[in-house]
Amino acid sequence: MKASRFTAAHQSMTFSRRMMLVGGAQAAFGGLLVARLGYLSVAQNKHYRLLSESNRVQLIIVPPRRGWIVDRRGKPIAINRSDFRVDLIPEQVEHPTETLRTLTDILQLTPDDVDRIIKEMKASRGYQPVQVAENVPYDQYAAITVRLPELPGVSPQRGFSRFYPAGPAVAHLVGFVGAASAKDYEKEKNPLLVTPGFKIGKEGLEKVLEPKLRGIPGGQRVELTARGKLVRELEPKPDRSGQTVQLTIDADLQEYAARRMGDQSGALVAMDVTGGDLLAYVSMPAFDPNSFSDGIGRTEWRMLSEDDHIPLLNKVAQGLYPSGSTIKPAMALAFLKQGIDPARRVNCPGGIRIGNRYFRCDAVHGSMDMHSAIERSCNTYFWATGLITDPEKTTEMVQYLGYGEKFDLPIPSQRFGTMPSPKWLKEKYHREWQGYDTANTSIGQGYVLINPMQLAVMPARLASGKLLLPRLLMPDRRLPTPNLDVDPAHLEIVRKAMSAVVNERGTAVGSKLPLEGILMAGKTGTAQVFKLGQRGHQSNWALRDHALFISFAPADAPRFAIGCIIEHGGFGASAAAPIVRDCMTYLFDRQKAMDALAPLEKQWGGTLAERTARRQAQFEAASKANLQA
Structure with a gap:
């Protein structure tokens, strides 16, 4: 009996202890839950409220x-x-x-x-x-x-x-x-x-x-x-x-230049020579950016992509061309710096033999000094003088004036061309410089390749005597531009010769400005595309020579410079110079320039917008006809 009572009491006590342990554990666990809930609801309230918001707010x-x-x-x-x-x-x-x-x-x-x-x-x-x-x-x-x-x-x-x-x-x-x-x-x-x-x-x-x-x-x-x-x-x-x-661009000049180029393929760049502001940046033909922004149709895209004038190519930034005779003012400065007397005369019998090749000039010019050689664009003078000067130093001067130079502009996919020299030729083609390399470079042919931006920078630097850099974004403040490291007397010799190109007996005499008291200086260029001696006389458009013209005005106190290239235009004097003349006129007398444009657009069949719309309509009609055939 005693054993039984002991056992019951022992069991009761054991059960009570277990209950206390379980109860204590439950209380502790409950306390932890309460504490965690309190932490989440109070301390972490902001965090979880934001998570909740993100689930129901978008x-x-x-x-x-x-x-x-x-x-x-x-x-x-x-x-x-x-x-x-x-x-x-x-x-x-x-x-x-x-x-x-x-x-x-x-x-x-x-x-x-x-x-x-x-x-x-x-x-x-x-x-x-x-x-x-x-x-x-x-x-x-x-x-x-x-x-x-x-x-x-x-x-x-x-x-x-x-x-x-x-x-x-x-x-x-x-x-x-x-x-x-x-x-x-x-x-x-x-x-x-x-x-x-x-x-x-x-x-x-x-x-x-x-x-x-x-x-x-x-x-x-x-x-x-x-x-x-x-x-x-x-x-x-x-x-x-x-x-x-x-931008530094003059929107009115930009539109005028685009219209004045008509149906030609090419580019035109205008600069303010007092500081380097770009006033016009034109590549033609072009596309309507509104069509691309709205989502261009397939027919319009086909019309643009199949055009042999390549309207989708930015010719100012990506077009590369031989400079032709537009290089001659820079060549003359290089000759002067190397000690060539500007009065030194070279006889032009119509060409010159270099090695076993005969290089033919455009005409029999007779006795030429530096002034007349630039004015009349005599190749023989530049060939002969190039042969007695250092081609490496000559190239340095031409590059210094802008040809082949890279410019920091907010334009994607720029190409900058080549200004060859003996050192460049050795590194690129592993051969020595020859007399015919001098001959080709002296007249902007051979390996010489430039873009239209450089075609405007060259005359801007010649005109201003400053190391101008083209700029497209209006600056917050204007910094002084350093002077060219060129003898001012040498610059004056070249400027006078370029004025004679337009205003005396030069190759662009037909492109004088129709303005009282304002003269334009310039230099024509014809860059050979197909073959020496054919000089733009091809009936096939793609085989004709490129036409170039560089200029600045007024000749005696320059304010503006323009460079222009007309692809396969034939001759700089007849294709590029008249366009530059009218654009330069626009900068001084807008009404006179517009009066000159009106009959031209009538002859071409309407304004740029009208011709573009008509061409697209014709292309769409032809496309539909082909589908139905």
Whole structure:
């Protein structure tokens, strides 16, 4: 009996101890839970509240308005204008098939458009919009708006699109904008890039200046249900527009030069010689940047890509050409620096023999000194003088004046050409410099290649006597430009000879300025393309010689310099010089220059815009006829 009582008491005591241990453990665990809950609800309240917000609040990006590009006087070159587009909010679309059918009828969507929209709707998240169409005509936009009650999920939007008032005249200068590609998004994982209606710079200044022009996006926060349905719109965050960029360009001169070039293929660059400001940067023919920004059609793209004048090529930045005789003023300075007497005379019997080759001049010029050799463009003088001077030092002077030089400009894909020398030839082709290399270089042929920008810098430096650098962006402050390390007396000899080219008996005497008291100095050039001795007489356009002209004015107190090349124009005097004359006239007397342009455009069949529209219509008609045949 005692054993039994002991056992019961022992069991009771053991059970009580166990209960106390379990209860204590439960109390401790409960305390930990309470403490953790307190920590989460108080100390971590802000953190988890934000996480909760992110689950039910979505941010819709509002694209910023792109910064303007304006000329030196503030005239718009690239601006934004109001446009209309239509988006879809996938989660709000109740009947996708019927909705797309209605939108197709109103907006005239193509099957490719519909396929894209369906694909993007499937990939879209909730309230994220999908673009249906942009640049929608107002009548279509209005038709969508009045039918909104029967089109849930359709969201007509009023936004901004890029617009270039001068069209093709500024195409190769400013470039264009377009929707970001997959490659663009890979480089910059920015959700703004895939926002409907947002575009980035794709070419030209639009591309290079993208960081300045883009701006900062805004946002619209929207409260959604767990299934993505819109509850309400919260306070928006406004976007910040991109910066306005001011160029040194004179927009009026830019447009005039583009029109004056007519249907020619080539480039023209104008500079202010007092500081290096670029006033015109023209490459023709060109494309309409508005077409690219709006989404170019297949027919227009084919028309541009099949044109043998290559309107898609920026000839100012990427075109390389022999300089022809435009190199002769620089060659003369090089000769003077090496001690050649400008009065020294060379007889031109119509050519010169160098080794076993006979180099034929354009004419029998007779006795030539330096002045008359530049004025009459006598090759024999430069061949003979080049042979008694150091070609390495000669090349250094020509490069010093701009040919072959690289310039720091906000232009993509620039090519800078070649100014050959004995050292360059040895490194490049592993051979020694020969007399015929001197002959070719002395008249801007052989290995000599320059771009149209250099064609303007050369006369600007000759005219100003300063080491001018071309600039395209209006500077905040202007720094002094160093003088050329050239004897001023030598510069004056060359300037007078260049004035004689236009105003006395020179090769451009037909291109005098029609202005009282203002003389233009210049130098013609004809760069051989096909064969020596044929000098531009080919009937095949692609085999004709290039025509070049460099100039500055006024000759006695220079303010402006212009370089121009007309591809396969034949002769500098007849093709390039008249264009430069009229553009230079425009800088001094705009009305007189416009009066000269009017009959030319009538002869060509209308203005640049009219001819472009007509050419596109003809190409489209021909394309349709070919499809039907």
